Amino acid sequence: MNYDIMKQYGLTDAMINEASLAEGLFVGRVLSQSKDIYRVATETGTLFAEVSGKYRFQTRRLSDFPAVGDFVLLDRDLGDSGNGIIHQVLSRKSAFIRKAAGKSAQEQLVLANIDTTFICMSANNDFNLKRLERYLVLVWESGSTPVVVITKIDLCEDIDSKFRAVDAIGNGVDILGISALTKEGYDDVMSYMTPGKTVALLGSSGVGKSTLINWLVGQDALETQGVRNDDRGRHTTTRRELVLLPSGGMLVDTPGMRELGMWDIDEGLDRAFQDVETYFDKCRFRDCTHTNEPGCAIYDAIRDGELSEKRWQSYLKLKTEDAYSENRDDYLKKKNEKFKNISKHNKVKYNKLK
Ligand SMILES: Nc1nc2c(ncn2[C@@H]2O[C@H](COP(=O)(O)OP(=O)(O)OP(=O)(O)O)[C@@H](O)[C@H]2O)c(=O)[nH]1
Numbered sequence: 001m002n003y004d005i006m007k008q009y010g011l012t013d014a015m016i017n018e019a020s021l022a023e024g025l026f027v028g029r030v031l032s033q034s035k036d037i038y039r040v041a042t043e044t045g046t047l048f049a050e051v052s053g054k055y056r057f058q059t060r061r062l063s064d065f066p067a068v069g070d071f072v073l074l075d076r077d078l079g080d081s082g083n084g085i086i087h088q089v090l091s092r093k094s095a096f097i098r099k100a101a102g103k104s105a106q107e108q109l110v111l112a113n114i115d116t117t118f119i120c121m122s123a124n125n126d127f128n129l130k131r132l133e134r135y136l137v138l139v140w141e142s143g144s145t146p147v148v149v150i151t152k153i154d155l156c157e158d159i160d161s162k163f164r165a166v167d168a169i170g171n172g173v174d175i176l177g178i179s180a181l182t183k184e185g186y187d188d189v190m191s192y193m194t195p196g197k198t199v200a201l202l203g204s205s206g207v208g209k210s211t212l213i214n215w216l217v218g219q220d221a222l223e224t225q226g227v228r229n230d231d232r233g234r235h236t237t238t239r240r241e242l243v244l245l246p247s248g249g250m251l252v253d254t255p256g257m258r259e260l261g262m263w264d265i266d267e268g269l270d271r272a273f274q275d276v277e278t279y280f281d282k283c284r285f286r287d288c289t290h291t292n293e294p295g296c297a298i299y300d301a302i303r304d305g306e307l308s309e310k311r312w313q314s315y316l317k318l319k320t321e322d323a324y325s326e327n328r329d330d331y332l333k334k335k336n337e338k339f340k341n342i343s344k345h346n347k348v349k350y351n352k353l354k
């Protein structure tokens with residue numbers, strides 16, 4: 001079987017091996033999804049497809065159903081005789097899982113097989129380090145590698161301080177600054193676009209994700225928000241969509257902020273530990289780590305019996321439990337080994353600031 005096109009879409013040798021075990025089926029990659037209908041790229045074109053009745057019947061977990069980015073096995077590779085039937089999902093390299101809210105706590109797959117995730121945050125209104133920290137944890141957990149992209153740098157007077165602030169919490173992740181207006185940062189971003197690799201864009205609504213993709217694709221492939229007077233853009237992205245760049249490499253556009261259930265996590269943690277977090281503003285130093293700094297409000301509160309030591313420990317546990325995933329440790333180890341190669345673009349930029 002010939003897999004030239006599918007390899008451009010990122011099909012790996014391991015996946016080819018897995019596919020060869022199933023006879024008479026065709027490999028495809030899910031580009032987008034609308035309810036139960038998937039748009040799938042195959043070796044010969046694109047077609048619409050749905051999972052087989054057997055698949056639907058036998059699959060118990062929501063996260064085992066195909067999602068955007070998945071490689072699937074289908075009964076056909078052309079759509080001229082009706083929808084294709086998906087029989088299998090090939091093993092995933094990485095997966096964004098959203099824990100659905102509510103009692104059932106079903107896990108839902110958001111995106112699969114993403115190599116690099118651009119966490120997009122605008123240099124003006126949207127800049128929020130606390131949220132960024134949580135995004136970073138989510139991306140590391142998914143198995144993909146985060147890159148922080150500060151968008152709309154044309155709207156910011158002091159971009160250096162933004163870089164420094166992000167670097168302080170990023171633990172060595174790459175940081176880029178871009179502007180679709182002045183065309184700054186284009187080469188930096190393009191250096192992540194390599195054949196067979198998939199980059200997903202995450203971030204709040206209106207930070208310029210679709211604008212960036214259109215810029216990279218070189219045409220208006222996706223609708224972007226028009227000039228905004230209020231909080232609702234006219235062309236807010238409503239679904240995830242994978243596009244192949246003319247130069248190779250792939251991008252996945254996503255709808256804004258609620259994409260990963262981030263808000264739920266954010267609000268959940270805030271609400272759960274409001275009593276603890278109110279002390280943070282009262283520490284003498286703004287960057288207090290609450291370990292042994294003079295004037296630490298947490299320390300004082302525990303000493304005075306206002307805050308229990310146990311409560312503080314459980315806050316710390318929850319905050320850090322997932323933050324150090326294996327994926328991140330691995331990445332940082334490798335990155336330290338060949339530091340110069342991996343981060344040449346933005347580190348050069350950032351080092352100039354230091
Ligand atoms: N000044 C400035 N404006 C930008 C830049 N990039 C995007 N914008 C504007 O920001 C608005 C939102 O851009 P979009 O690309 O639609 O944002 P999005 O992240 O795709 O938003 P959702 O689809 O809702 O998630 C548009 O009005 C863009 O023209 C930039 O670099 N500088």
Ligand SMILES: [Mg+2]
Nearest residue numbers: 209210236237
């Ligand atoms: Mg968009």
Ligand SMILES: [Zn+2]
Nearest residue numbers: 283288290296
């Ligand atoms: Zn403190």
